[in-house]
Amino acid sequence: MLKKVFVSPDPGRSRLRFAARAVLGIGLAVVVCGLAGTSLIGAIIGGLAALLALFTVTDATVRGQAVTTALLPVAGLPVLTAAAALHGHPVARDLTFLAVVGAGVYARRWGPRGHSLGVFAFMTFFIAQFLHATTGRLPEMFAAVLLSLAAAAAVRFGLWCYERRRTAPAAPAPAAGTGLARITTRQAVQATAGAGFALVAGQLVSGDRWYWAVGATWWVFVNTTSRGETLVRGFRRVLGTVVGIGLGLLIAVPVAGAPVPTAVLAAACVFGIFYTAAVSYTWMMLCVTLLAELLYGLLGxxxxxxxxxxxxxxxxxALGAALAVLLVLPVTTHAVTDAWIQRALRCVHACTAEAAARLAGTEGADPAPRVAELEQLLGRVRQSVAPLVHPLSPVYGRRRRARRVLALLDDCAREIRGLVAVAADPEASHDARLAAACWRVETAVEALTGGGASPAPGFARAGGTPVARGGGPRAAEPALAHLHGLEHALAELAAPLRPSSASRLAGA
Known part of the structure; x- marks a missing residue:
């Protein structure tokens, strides 16, 4: 687990910058709240609001991120008002909380912005329970949220806007469909049912801290789709919490809310949350748990x-989430895994097409955004296949085939990156062999996906033979080597992705 976090690739040091900027933005938000004269409660809610703004807003463009950040108070402040107003009315409060859960998950159908606003609305209600908010505290809490969001935005879009120096890929869109065929709709029903179980059972465990159970159910559902993904995420959440509590006994309890060491440790936890989120949910939960313990130490x-x-x-x-995904409108691992693999393979072809067009001299051809999209899609494939390759998975054959698929998709990504690097060389060109290899890649992708790949721009068929448009007579040997490697990986994928193997792979 240590190796996964600290040895995982960090292209362009993006995770490092993401985490460092979060510490700066959240630290500034807390300082601004302090200078404005807010109480400890105000500083805590302000810091958490800034954390959510920097963590959950993932629109593909800087402009989109700015719009979503500006909309966060529109989603959060009415929910905060409702939570405070219903503080003394348990039944109405609980029903409203479940409605916020369902609406927050359903909002994911509108992509990254809907996801961000849904998370912020839910967490605003959750934080109100965490801080026992009442209507008398609303003016201070409103001010803290607005000041903190402004501070976080100043860092993200002014002081440290590294996104302007790169092209942000579009996040994978949620699966289409209507009614209960739409995965986000099914998940909204599942999450509400799971949260209802957690709310009732959590109150039986504790009348004061019941909201922890609802929060655990909610976060298990975030960024998961199938029942297998959700079960694995629930296991990892519990594991991270257990380890975090162990560290809390060694660190947070002895610190006992002392301001300076608590501030330093809280900054380290924030860094850890942002740095590990992309590679290890267990580590992220460890940091979240320790941060919560430090905040409770501040509150005494x-x-x-x-x-x-x-x-x-x-x-x-976690039990509520598990019961919901197993019993309420379950989404099979097979359906989700197959959909993400198909999208990744089509993106492989699109990357090849753009790189080939670049080599052919087509104006405006740029494979870089496609490569970034491929990396995101492969991340989703790994997540969807995680239940099958988990060490506790009881079916060895399925686990072996799933690992084979992941290894071959990683081979495809490696060859694509090499091809794109060659295409970026202004001295590179192609010959007819490059065109032929591109068509063979297209054919291989069509065989694996059942068609749907589009022809590579910059090339045309003539009498069934691929011929090139543009370019010079010089051979593009490095590009051909990467294309041949890509062909080989796609050919090897045919066996584990056969319909019979695919059904066994995912355990439909």
């Missing part, structure tokens, strides 16, 4: 008994 309520209660509530929430 941290104790070993409270940590044991947090573990119990997390277990209840």
């Amino acid at each position: 309520v941290l104790s070993p008994g409270l940590l044991a209660l947090r573990l119990a509530e997390t277990g209840v929430g």
